[in-house]
Amino acid sequence: MKYPFSHIGIPTTDEKNWDGFYEPGKIHYTDFTKDEYGVEWIKFDSDTPxxxxxxxxxxxxxxxDNIEEAVEGKEILVETFSPGEGVRVAFIIHNGSPVEFMEVKE
Known part of the structure; x- marks a missing residue:
């Protein structure tokens, strides 16, 4: 199945004007909706899990629409978690690269 594109996440070690921090994952991130190209910059603390x-x-x-259906039968990289209210994400490995599925409930 094909899904609508949301964004690209690019790891960095540079400091940015971070829009948020996901404490359990020790991840700093920018808001991809503010970027004209849909780029989310992400930086991981040294003790990230x-x-x-x-x-x-x-x-x-x-x-x-349904994260459980999207990840069914896929190689899971990161199990489903909620980085914010109304949002659930999971990461799979596709052809040796991470792919994120994002379910957003209004």
Whole structure:
């Protein structure tokens, strides 16, 4: 199934004007909706529990209606979690790269 594109996440070690911090994952991030090209910059603290692949490789993100259906039968990189109210995300490995599925409830 094809899903609508949401954004691209690019890991960095540079300091940015961070829009948020996801404490459980030790992830600083910018708001991709503010970027004209849909780029989300992400920086991981040294004690992040996130897999190395997430820390080193960019990821593309797609909007899904049902995250459980989207990840069914896929190789899971990061189990489903909620980085904010009304949002659930999960990461899979697709052809050796991370892909994010994002379910947003209004």
């Amino acid at each position: 996130m897999p190395e692949m997430m820390q080193k490789l960019p990821h593309v993100a797609y909007l899904v």
